Amino acid sequence: MVTVLAIDQGTSGTKAVVVDGGGRVLALAEEPVAPVYLDGGGVEVDPQVLLDTVLSTGRRAAAAAGVPLDAVALANQGETVLAWDRSDGRPLGPAVVWQDRRSEPVCAGRAEHAVEVARRTGLVLDPYFSAPKLRWLRDHVTRDGVVTTTDTWLVHRLCGAFVTDTSTASRSLLLGLDEVTWDPWLLDLFGLAGEPLPDLVASDAVVGTTTAFGPPLPVTGLVVDQQAALLAQGCVEPGTAKCTYGTGAFLLAQTGSAAVRSTAGLTTSVAWTLRGNTSYCVDGQVYTAASAVRWLTDLGLLDGAHALDATAAPDSEGVLCVPALAGLAAPFWAPAATASLTGMTLSTGRGHVVRAVVEGIAAQVAGLVDLVAADLGSPMARLRVDGGLTRSAALMQAQADLAQVPVDVYPSAHATPLGAAACARLALDPGLSVADAAGDWTPQRTYEPLWSADRAADLLGRWRDAASVAAGSGS
Incomplete structure (x- = not known):
């Protein structure tokens, strides 16, 4: 049975749980994160706090569980971004949180391309998503280093990899939704064509090894937080849906292998790539x-x-x-x-x-x-x-x-890390199906x-x- 240290790095806090092969939580550690709300729609957080809470909660949960671990998994905020030095991992400024609205002019200046952006990405041209904020960082903070979502930076600090999973990438306005690859036209549109891009990986890919929590552990189970909760709640069949009530509320409905484009004002994203197959979801x-x-x-x-x-x-x-x-x-x-x-x-x-x-x-x-x-x-x-x-x-x-x-x-307060843990179990147990990894639950x-x-x-x-x-x- 696979035992996973699963860490959910969220907007208002970081949570680490140790989960056994049956999905039972053996230990829990939590620490708050306090974004700073600025005039003009700015929302920022100190990246070092994100890393420090990932390390401290992970170590506390691992120590409290007192059992050997088989992997560490990481769920992330999705659209929060930062600039950082790839040579030493040093942040080059604050992280810009998904709620930040200062990149509205970036979107307004590209409004004539909104229909094509939606066709390619399944998303709406809005500051909520990553690319406008990445462009804003380049225009207003620094031209040095790399600009990525926080998951890429955290994973790099844990094991040196330069990656992001397909579900997180699908929230960027830079991913071709049907091809599940970085889209050159979109990169040009946001003036990001020359930027180093993280490698795209599946949520059941092992991307490296870390000693941050004790003996060497494979790093896997990378997934955006809302999609992790979708998996934990067993929404693997088309039409099944969940809503997570956190800082915001996020409703996702599984559409299976079809990247359905919403006609009702919702967005479409990658739910996950697991077992070599990509599933999609619509979300509001x-x-x-x-x-x-x-x-x-x-x-x-x-x-x-x-x-x-x-x-x-x-x-x-x-x-x-x-x-x-x-x-x-x-x-x-x-x-x-x-x-x-x-x-x-x-x-x-x-x-x-x-x-x-x-x-x-x-x-x-x-x-x-x-x-x-x-x-x-x-x-x-x-x-x-x-x-x-x-x-x-x-x-x-x-x-x-x-x-x-x-x-x-849902009977657990830990749907997001449980979903990340399910992805990690799929990485380490080739005989496990996606539905079995999600498991059954009673309300x-x-x-x-x-x-x-x-x-x-x-x-x-x-x-x-x-x-x-x-x-x-x-x-």
């Missing part, structure tokens, strides 16, 4: 989920995410929130949109505001459920969910009510819709109207 993004809850906490309206259920009123009493605190993603793609709270009166209390924010998050995800159904040609039967905010019964019930589908809560809890379809449609209609206003005001 909500930029602020847990970050909206943190905003409520910072304002003093909430004592923290743990207090959501105790604080949220049973009904919003007409208060409506569009929590576009970092812009709106699918299907609006309005990066400059701002949040709104409407419907307040002198009787409005903090519980109503908190309830409105909860319903605003759920409304965005419910909209994505409808868009996925439109792309796949059939309604979604149920939604699998994971992430810290799934501990809120208020949010999960609102999600079931507004999406009008049962919501199955910790299932939330059935309690609202009528008419009630859900009424709130969603009012919410979409408010979101359209927010999107228009940000254009």
Whole structure:
């Protein structure tokens, strides 16, 4: 049985788990990461903190498990980038986080090519993805070293390889989605044609060996965080879908070997390359989920995410929130949109505001459920969910009510590292299938819709109207 140290380097924290061959978590270590939010839409983080937390959580989890390890796997943020010196691994500036909007002019200057970009990549020409931020680094930070996503840098620091996996690369606006290769036309478009590019690898490729966590371990199981959670939740058949509620909320639906181009404003990415085959997924993004809850906490309206259920009123009493605190993603793609709270009166209390924010998050995800159904040609039967905010019964019930589908809560808080561990097991066990590596699971809890379809449609209609206003005001 293969035992894996799986590390999830995320936006707001780094988590390391030791997972045995049956998917059981033997040890856990976590450390926070604090991005800095700047005026003008900038979001940065110290790269050294990312590396330090990868090393410290990995070492603590390995020590706590007290068992021999067979591999180390790494899940990453996907679109966070940095410049660094390839000769010694030294960062040449801060890492620019996926939420950063300062590369909007890069996209605006290439707007005439948006349709061709979407055709080639499956993505939308938006600062959310990597290439605009890579161009911004070259224009505003440094022309030295290399510019890559953080996974390439972290892996280089662990074992010296210069690689990225296909799922992460598919979030860059530089990958030809059908060919799964770097696209020369896209590189030219962003002025990155002369840049050294990491080698593209499968998520079950062994890319090197590290002694960072003790005796030498193969480095494998490289995968972007949301796709890792998709695998952990067993979404390997076309039409199966999950939503992860973290800093943002991310809904992904498996499409199998077909790189389906969304007609509903979603994006298409590589889900993973495993066993020599590439699977795809459509996905929709909500930029602020847990970050909206943190905003409520910072304002003093909430004592923290743990207090959501105790604080949220049973009904919003007409208060409506569009929590576009970092812009709106699918299907609006309005990066400059701002949040709104409407419907307040002198009787409005903090519980109503908190309830409105909860319903605003759920409304965005419910909209994505409808868009996925439109792309796949059939309604979604149920939604699998994971992430810290799934501990809120208020949010999960609102999600079931507004999406009008049962919501199955994943029984572990560690879907992303478990997905990376599954990729690593595939690397080391040639007889294992992708479905077997993902494994079976029973929901910790299932939330059935309690609202009528008419009630859900009424709130969603009012919410979409408010979101359209927010999107228009940000254009």
